[in-house]
Amino acid sequence: GEDVEQSLFLSVREGDSSVINCTYTDSSSTYLYWYKQEPGAGLQLLTYIFSNMDMKQDQRLTVLLNKKDKHLSLRIADTQTGDSAIYFCAERNQAGTALIFGKGTTLSVSS
Amino acid sequence: GAVVSQHPSWVICKSGTSVKIECRSLDFQATTMFWYRQFPKQSLMLMATSNEGSKATYEQGVEKDKFLINHASLTLSTLTVTSAHPEDSSFYICSARDNVGYTEAFFGQGTRLTVV
Numbered sequence: 001g002e003d004v005e006q007s008l009f010l011s012v013r014e015g016d017s018s019v020i021n022c023t024y025t026d027s028s029s030t031y032l033y034w035y036k037q038e039p040g041a042g043l044q045l046l047t048y049i050f051s052n053m054d055m056k057q058d059q060r061l062t063v064l065l066n067k068k069d070k071h072l073s074l075r076i077a078d079t080q081t082g083d084s085a086i087y088f089c090a091e092r093n094q095a096g097t098a099l100i101f102g103k104g105t106t107l108s109v110s111s
Numbered sequence: 112g113a114v115v116s117q118h119p120s121w122v123i124c125k126s127g128t129s130v131k132i133e134c135r136s137l138d139f140q141a142t143t144m145f146w147y148r149q150f151p152k153q154s155l156m157l158m159a160t161s162n163e164g165s166k167a168t169y170e171q172g173v174e175k176d177k178f179l180i181n182h183a184s185l186t187l188s189t190l191t192v193t194s195a196h197p198e199d200s201s202f203y204i205c206s207a208r209d210n211v212g213y214t215e216a217f218f219g220q221g222t223r224l225t226v227v
Contacts, residue, residue, distance in 0.1 A: 035218070042117070042204055042220035043155075088154065098145050099206070099216055103154040 006089050006102035014111045018076040022089030022102055025070065029091040032065060033099060034074045037086045046074070046087075076107075084109045114138055115207050117219025124195055124226055131191045132222045134205030140185040141207035145216070146178075149202040158203075161188040195226040 003025045012018045024032070030051050035043040049056045049063045049072070056063045062075040076083055086106050090099040114137040124130050134144055142163045147155040159180055160168040167180035177199075179191040188207075192199055204221040 033216070040221075040223070042115075043206075043218040045217060098157045098160055100157075101155045 004089055004091055004100055004102035006105045008103065009106050009108070011108045011110065012079050014079060014081055014109055016079055018079045018083070018107055020074045020087050020105045020107065022072040023070055024072065024089070024091050026091055026100070027070065031092045032072050033090040034063065035088040035090060037088065037104070043088065079109050081109045081111055083107060115205065115217045115219040117205055117222055119222060120220060121223040122225070124224070126196055126226055127194055129191055129193045130195055130224060131189055132203055132205075132224075134188045134190070134207065134219050136186045136207040139207075139209040141209065142185060144182060144188040144205055144207045146180065146188075146190050147204045147206065149204060149221075155204060192224065195224070197226045200224055200226045
């Protein structure tokens, strides 16, 4: 079955870059996603990448995909305290329907 | 971006009662919606896939008689937790996929259910 793994915690200082890593097992994944969840809130779609791409940049966010190693990363440049949240990596499952989520990485940004 | 509205945001109910949670796609049509459950500091676990005009598909281990799903229109799916018990207390989140755009899945803001 599909599995998505993430490190659980990341702590950075304001202004530094944050890199959140994710590995997945399903080689047939077509889309990979990054979501942000603030306390008590739903999930906000940050960005997604199609499996035939290896990089996507959107303002402060850079997504890198290494399909060979099944490794996905999210880089947040100039991290701000408002970026503190839980970040979920997700993949489209084999049936092409529901998303499979990692356990989430809690990003803590200190000033 | 597309908006998915979930209602209520939080609810407290007595053990043994039923609670209905609504998930609406506000500016797009969604043939398929998904219901997830999230325990504190845990990931989202898919409960069921809701299909407009047909029966929902439940994940293994999810009781379909306990968690009733109705997807009566292209913009509304409901999840009813029947005969709720304290162990049903959780954060329930729905998501919907745009029929046209297909790629993205948008999430509601979640419903915090507390059963006392």
